[in-house]
Amino acid sequence: MRFLSRRLVMPSDLNYANSLFGGRALEWIDEEAAIYAICQLETNCLVTKHIGEISFESPAMQGDIVEFGLETKKVGKSSITVTCLVRNKVTKKTICLADDIVFVQVDPQTRLPIPHGKTMDILAKQTEKEIQTLNM
Template sequence: MKFHTRKWVKPEDLNPNQTLFGGKLLAWIDEEAALYGAIQLENKKVVTKFMSEINFLSSARQGDIVEIGIEPIKFGRTSLVLNCEVRNKMTHETIITVERIVLVNIGENGKPAPHGKTQIEYVKDRLENN
């Protein structure tokens, strides 16, 4: 799994227990998944359709650095299915896992549209081929 984004846990990210608020972490995951999908599918109009069971394994505290890992599992006709793990950057302890995040590629009409992708593509490879 590749870890693309790091976040520093700040006071405004905490819950009353003084640990990272789960809703904040899920927002970070949703944003990271959408960015990953937009880059892979070459379309900024990508939406989250589904998130599978979310498993909180440990917590993060103020000052911790967390990193978000995203990995593609499957390319559908209009969708992209991802796997996610968030871990503590310093200890590598897993904080949360999400087995499946389903993103849908949206066309100009606002409806699901085929994206034509079948495998991971890297931006550097796209640039070399143009």
């Protein structure tokens, strides 16, 4: 799993118990997973179809830095399924795990699903090339 993004927990992100509000965490997860899927499929015409099991393990407090680990679970004809792990950057404790986040590529006009032409093998090669580019 690659940890690709981080956020700082701010006062406006807190619930009544002064920890990260679950709704805010879910908003971040959907956004981070969408960005990941957009980069994987090389298109921004995706919609969230489904978010499966979400498990909250430990709280995040104001001032904590949380990071988002993302990986592709499977690829369909017009869809991509992603897992997102949110953890505390310093302690590495899992804050939340969101599994089976499904995005579907849609036609911009009709909003109907369209094939994206990617496979797990293509995505693996694409990721390897991206990592090599980053390591220059």
